[in-house]
Amino acid sequence: QVQLVESGGGWVQAGGSLRLSCAASGRSLWRHSVGWFRQVPGKEREFVAANRWNGDITYYADSVKGRFIISRDNAKNTVYLQMNSLKPEDTAVYFCAASASSYITLTDGDNYNYWGQGTQVTVSS
Numbered sequence: 001q002v003q004l005v006e007s008g009g010g011w012v013q014a015g016g017s018l019r020l021s022c023a024a025s026g027r028s029l030w031r032h033s034v035g036w037f038r039q040v041p042g043k044e045r046e047f048v049a050a051n052r053w054n055g056d057i058t059y060y061a062d063s064v065k066g067r068f069i070i071s072r073d074n075a076k077n078t079v080y081l082q083m084n085s086l087k088p089e090d091t092a093v094y095f096c097a098a099s100a101s102s103y104i105t106l107t108d109g110d111n112y113n114y115w116g117q118g119t120q121v122t123v124s125s
Contacts, residue, residue, distance in 0.1 A: 001026045001027065001114075002024055002025070002026045002027045002029070002032065002098050002113070002114040003024065003025045003026045003114070004022055004023070004024055004096050004097070004098060004114055004115060004116035005022070005023050005025075005116055005117070006020060006021065006022050006094065006095065006096050006116040006117065006118060006119040007020070007021050007023070007119060008020040008021045008119060009093075009094060009119030009120045009121045010120075010121070010122070011122045011123075011124065012086055012121075012122070012123055012124075013123070013124055014086060014087055014088055014123055014124065014125050015085060015086065016086050016123070017082070017083060017084045017085075017086065018083045018086065018121060019080055019081070019082050019083070020036070020080065020081040020083065020094055020096075020119060020121070021078055021079070021080055022034070022036075022078060022079040022080070022081075022096030022116055023076075023077065023078050024077045024078065024079070024098065025077070028074070028077060029053075029072065029074065029077050029078075029079065029098060030053065030074045031053055031054075031100065032053055032098040032099060032100050032114075033050065033051065033052045033053050033054075033098070033099050033101070033102075033104065033106055034050065034051050034053075034070075034072060034079045034096060034097065034098050034099075035047065035048075035049065035050035035051075035096070035097045035098075035099075035106055035107075035109070035112060036048040036049045036050070036070060036079075036081045036094060036095070036096055036097075037094070037095045037096075037097060037109050038090075038092035038093065038094045038095070038121075039092055039093050039095070039118075040091070040092045040093075045095075045109050046061065046092070047061050047106075047107040047108075047109065048060070048061055048064055048068065048081070048094070049061065049064065049068055049069075049070040049081060050070065050106035050107065051070050051071075051072060051079070052106060053102075054102055058070055059106055059107060061107075063089075064083075064090075067083065067084050067085045067086075068081060068082065068083050068084070069081070069082040069084075070082075079096055079098075081094070081096075083121070086121075086123045087123060088123050088124065088125045089123075090121060090123050091121060091122050091123050092120075092121060093118040093119065093120050093121075094118060094119055094120075094121055095115055095116055095117075095118045096115075096116045097109065097112035097114060097115045097116070098112060098113065098114045099111055099112045099113050099114070100113060101113075
């Protein structure tokens with residue numbers, strides 16, 4: 001089992017930056033693919049970014065490409081989401097997720113086994 005805890009959310013003005021962290025416990029994330037998703041109340045969960053452990057390949061939603069960066073520190077068993085040039089439409093609860101499966105579609109949240117509780121990000125205009 002993997003437990004995930006997000007942190008780093010908060011309030012920021014448009015154009016600002018935040019770095020979200022997702023600390024894992026229970027098992028190493030080294031052989032897990034990881035992803036970040038976000039959700040606004042009343043809307044569907046949305047894929048943001050993901051990193052496939054085998055091959056160290058990253059994926060980004062078009063809406064965040066060039067602004068967000070996903071990374072991981074295996075020594076700290078932590079995944080990060082650096083968010084730059086934030087926009088009001090980035091406001092959401094952000095969740096990290098992990099999967100031990102090697103070959104899954106990382107943009108589909110249904111393919112992840114483990115989820116954090118979420119952290120709120122609010123971007124004001």
